[in-house]
Amino acid sequence: MKYTITTITALIAIFLWSCDTIEGPYMVEFDVEQPTDTIDFKNIIEKFDTLDFIDTVETAILFEFTGWNCPMCYLGHEKIADLEKFFHEKIESVGIHAGGFADPGNEGPDFICDISNALYDKFDNPTDFPSGAVNSLNGGDLDSPTSWSSEVASDLVSTVDNPEIYLVVDVKHTDTSVIASVAGEFAMDLEGIYNLCLLIVEKEIIAPQNKLGTIIEEYEHHNVLRASMVNGVTGKTVALNPKIGKVFVFDNTFKVTNGEWNINNLVVIPFIYNTKTNILLKTMHIKPKTN
Numbered sequence: 001m002k003y004t005i006t007t008i009t010a011l012i013a014i015f016l017w018s019c020d021t022i023e024g025p026y027m028v029e030f031d032v033e034q035p036t037d038t039i040d041f042k043n044i045i046e047k048f049d050t051l052d053f054i055d056t057v058e059t060a061i062l063f064e065f066t067g068w069n070c071p072m073c074y075l076g077h078e079k080i081a082d083l084e085k086f087f088h089e090k091i092e093s094v095g096i097h098a099g100g101f102a103d104p105g106n107e108g109p110d111f112i113c114d115i116s117n118a119l120y121d122k123f124d125n126p127t128d129f130p131s132g133a134v135n136s137l138n139g140g141d142l143d144s145p146t147s148w149s150s151e152v153a154s155d156l157v158s159t160v161d162n163p164e165i166y167l168v169v170d171v172k173h174t175d176t177s178v179i180a181s182v183a184g185e186f187a188m189d190l191e192g193i194y195n196l197c198l199l200i201v202e203k204e205i206i207a208p209q210n211k212l213g214t215i216i217e218e219y220e221h222h223n224v225l226r227a228s229m230v231n232g233v234t235g236k237t238v239a240l241n242p243k244i245g246k247v248f249v250f251d252n253t254f255k256v257t258n259g260e261w262n263i264n265n266l267v268v269i270p271f272i273y274n275t276k277t278n279i280l281l282k283t284m285h286i287k288p289k290t291n
């Protein structure tokens with residue numbers, strides 16, 4: 001895969017840019033002129049000291065349907081924990097609490113929100129819980145937890161071999177807001193309309209969970225879907241029939257008004273999908289090196 005110095009440098013500049021004053025949403029979209037002489041992306045790190053702090057990480061997103069009153073959903077939670085131990089930051093999960101099992105009733109937590117209901121509809125109102133889909137918003141791609149490991153592994157290998165987009169994501173928290181800045185560069189020519197979604201999940205929530213018919217009062221819920229930062233499950237259109245090298249920049253500030261949320265435990269999960277196929281792009285994230 002060929003990448004230019006100019007476009008990768010632009011993405012790194014966005015990553016370093018402070019977003020504290022953004023009131024958003026704002027989007028800047030532009031095409032970058034492609035010089036004849038290009039350099040392999042992997043070689044940039046070796047040739048340019050100013051860029052040697054970056055790493056690329058392939059990612060897969062697991063959309064998990066669950067509910068506090070689902071007696072078997074702990075199996076999905078345990079599978080995701082295993083996947084995170086094995087794949088680390090390469091796997092991101094979205095815990096979608098929707099349907100009858102998510103009804104808080106008299107004793108349960110209320111994790112139902114507008115975006116969880118919207119995704120429940122998007123996935124054709126699934127009835128099998130737990131179930132999940134990897135890098136897809138299609139109900140037909142939902143599988144049981146026993147299938148998730150192989151699907152995640154397959155998608156990650158495919159992403160490394162043929163990435164479709166590179167993303168740089170910078171997220172900041174204030175006392176009342178979550179601020180996100182996203183820059184992306186398409187890695188190949190694609191057809192169709194591509195939308196950006198920014199989902200907010202909350203980790204480490206202690207609340208009741210039904211496990212095999214017994215209510216566990218202090219159960220840790222992980223990556224509970226809380227909100228969408230922009231336009232629900234539809235997101236924001238960032239490209240139409242994009243060509244390789246096309247770059248977009250998007251900034252947004254989400255004000256947190258629910259006092260029960262722990263703002264420091266909120267995580268932003270970005271993804272780009274084809275609006276016709278509902279399949280997520282194979283995404284490589286550009287991040288600072290951890291060593």
